[in-house]
Amino acid sequence: MMSMERIIRSGERIALAHYHLDPEQWEAMLTAPGRALSLLSCWADEQRVYVLFLDGDCPLMASTPVEDRRYLAPSSRFPAAEWGERVAYDLWGVEAMSACGDGRPALDDGFWETTWPLSSRPGPGGQAMPLPAGRSRLRAETTGLSGPLELSFDVLRGAVQGLSVDAGLAHRGVLQRMVGLSPEEALPLVARMTAGGFVAHPMAFCRAVAQARGLQPGPGTRDAWMILLEIERISVHLFDMARTARAVDAGLLATHCEHAREAIAAACAEQGVPRRLTDVITCEGVRSGLEIVPLAHAVLEVMYSRMAQLRELQSVFAPRLKGLAVLAPAQAREFAVGGLVGRASGRSLDVRRREVGMRLDALRATGSSDGDAAARDALRLTEIRDSLALIKRILGSIGMDDDEPAPEATQEGIGAAEGARGDVWYWVRLKNGKIESVHARDPAVSLLPVLHRVLQGEAPERLSAGLKSLALAPSGVAM
Amino acid sequence: MTAFQTMGPLSVLHAFLNVSRWRVSADKGMSVRPDTINLYVLETGGCEGCAMEVESLCGSAFALEQYGFARVTDPADADWLLVTGPMGRACVQMLERVWNAMPAGKSLVAVGACAVDGGMFGPNYATLGGLKALTPVRRAIPGCPPSPQDILVGLQRLAER
Incomplete structure (x- = not known):
């Protein structure tokens, strides 16, 4: 067999x-x-x-x-x-x-x-079906997430049971809008796929396009992309930590995360780069005028002075997140949940490890495999530490050459990028220079099939905190 | 030396005292309102970029309350509804639900290009293409996404009308 x-x-x-x-x-x-x-x-x-x-x-x-x-x-x-x-x-x-x-x-x-x-x-068009009577509901506007997603569930002895998810409200038909465009014309759409991946999505897409065209991004582009991705990781992790902290009344931790994130945005703006790194990735490399070295130094300077305090606060408030929204390691394996959520549940998948030119020694993140919100929060901070180390390592050998040959041009390509919230994948097929077919996979999709298990047994009032800790982005799910 | 070892002994009290030092200050020339306008924020199916910027504005990095605005979590307490995103057809009911729950004298504000006319996500089978498809948009803050400072300045200008 x-x-x-x-x-x-x-x-x-x-x-x-x-x-x-x-x-x-x-x-x-x-x-x-x-x-x-x-x-x-x-x-x-x-x-x-x-x-x-x-x-x-x-x-x-x-x-x-x-x-x-x-x-x-x-x-x-x-x-x-x-x-x-x-x-x-x-x-x-x-x-x-x-x-x-x-x-x-x-x-x-x-x-x-x-x-x-x-x-x-x-x-x-069809007709909206009413929800079965007797089910409780967490309306889309009350989840506390940045996008619309609705939960329905039963409550048995104060605990959530039989949870189901309506994740389609944020569907915009983005992929279909890309068909018939050149990759360059489609890139602005990719760059607005989901705000947690303003860098990760375009990067995975451009890698797929490069493979389809039989091109290999040069070492300068490769390193600039890596640095931008790490800056985004730091910023998004801070956002997710702040939001989770607010959900459990850890306002001081939230405050410091918010201040640090805004300081990164200000550092980007001072370097003439969009605050949230929108539209910085292009099929050829990075947007014209972007100076990656001073940008990286500015972000390092902003973050290094804050790290010790963030770690202190994170450890003080960690007990409030213990046991919240647990993704068991076995479920993470069974449903191939990647990204930070998967890693906090014992999976080791990190697509950065397979990238050409990656400074592997900087990726040291380890942490608890408890799979709860506390494990995810601690890992976010550890990954921020690693991102800073990685940026520093790249700056020490930026543009380091490698012998990676260009792939054969087949008009089809697959590209990946390890975004802050997990591994983003793109597949594209080109015909006469235009996109004939495209698919994108956001890490949020891998959370959907396990969500009912992760939130089962939680008190209804804790659902919002659980969702925030998982950093589920409805825009990434529905596209 | 790792990033975590660059500072000396720390405490939560130290962190508390440090907060004001790191707060981003808004434009010094911005006026301070005597009364408070309560804001309810609703994302209607976009990339969430504008929603996250509004969330940043409502966080502690900006002194939103100091400028006469406060975020509320119940539409019944809201004066203004801030809409972000290109208005998915499936989100119209949600918009109506929130709007109807707001008390009289309410206003609608489109935040970001998508909320006005869909931006790059114009009308299709799933999206209406912004609030414009439902109602004339008289109050809008442009940008893709607008920064928290842009949103704050936009809110102040709208409040001064």
Whole structure:
């Protein structure tokens, strides 16, 4: 019997890491014995269904034709694929057979102008379904998150049970808006995918585009991107720490995090760079006029003087976050939850470790594997420390050459970036220089299938604090 | 030497005393209002950039209250509704719910390009393309995203009208 990865590689290789499988190979892949690969994302359109895996630390992608608007559901083997299958049904009207889950709408709750809006046979818009009677609700405007996301649940002896998530309110159809544009024309849309990834999303996208074009970003661009990504990580971690702290009345910690984040924004502005690093990544490198070395020094100066105090305050208030919104290590593994949330639950995935030119010695973050809000908060601060060390290391050898050869140009590419909230992935297919097809995977998506388990048993009044600690971004989920 | 070892012995009291030293000061020329305008913030399906900037403004790095504004968490206490994001079709009910819960004399303020007309997220099957699709937008603060200082200055100008 062949392993899952061997079955995939027995298909027709059509790009660096993408294999076309026939329906028999697809089924064999989903029923292969032994260890399953880690699923990163699943998506489909009217023609094909795709899965993106992590094989070791490298991406591996498979796809198969959609026949009669149906395909064998990847969620029959990978429960985390369910979200992508539901999205595909809402957008294209293609159906996943033998899917796990209850098949509820992912994005379209009946408010859209058309049903299956991207399909060749769209229908009239649906009708919003009322919530089953007796269920409690955390309305979208009361979650405390930056974007709309609604929770419904039962309360049994003061504890949340049977939680379900309506995560589609923030859907804007961003990916569809990119189709037919050149990568350069599409970049402003990518740069507004989600505010926690103003750098990470464009960076992953530009890496995918470079691979599709058979290009390898030079060492100068590579290092500038790495520094910008670390500055964003520090800023977003501070934002998430501040918001979590406010949710548990740790105002002093929140205050210091907020001040530090604003000081970074001011340092960026003083260097002539947008405060939140919007539109700094381009397909060719970085925006014109951006001087990365003085920017990096300015951020280091701002943060070093604050770190000891932040650590002190974080440890003082940590007990308030103990046991809140626990993601068990086994669940993190089963659902391939990456990013900071996964790492705080014992997963070691950090796609920076596979990057060419990465100064690996600076990535030392370790911490508790308890998987609760306290573990996540402590890890955020430790990762800020590592980001500062990494920036310093890069400055010490900026533009250091490497021998990485350019990939073969196949008009298809996969790119990744380890954003503050986790690993961001892009897949693009170009045709005549324009985007023919594109998919993005935000780390928030990997949290959806585990959210009901993470929040199960919490008191309803603690849900908001739990969500804030997980730093779930509805804009990243729904796009 | 690690980042955590660059300072000497510390205490929570020291951190408390340090807060005012690090507060970002707004424009010195900005006027201070005698009465308070209560703000309720609603994100309606954008990238969350504007929402996060409003959140920063409402945090302790800015002295929002000093300039006559306060953030409230119940629409029943709000005078102004600050909307961010390009108005998803699925978010209209939420907007109506919040608006209807606000007391009479209320105002609507679009914060950021998307909230006005959708910005780069114009109308499609899922998005209406900003508040403009629902009502004339008379009060707006431009930017993508506007900085907390921009938002504060914009709020002050609107309050002076």
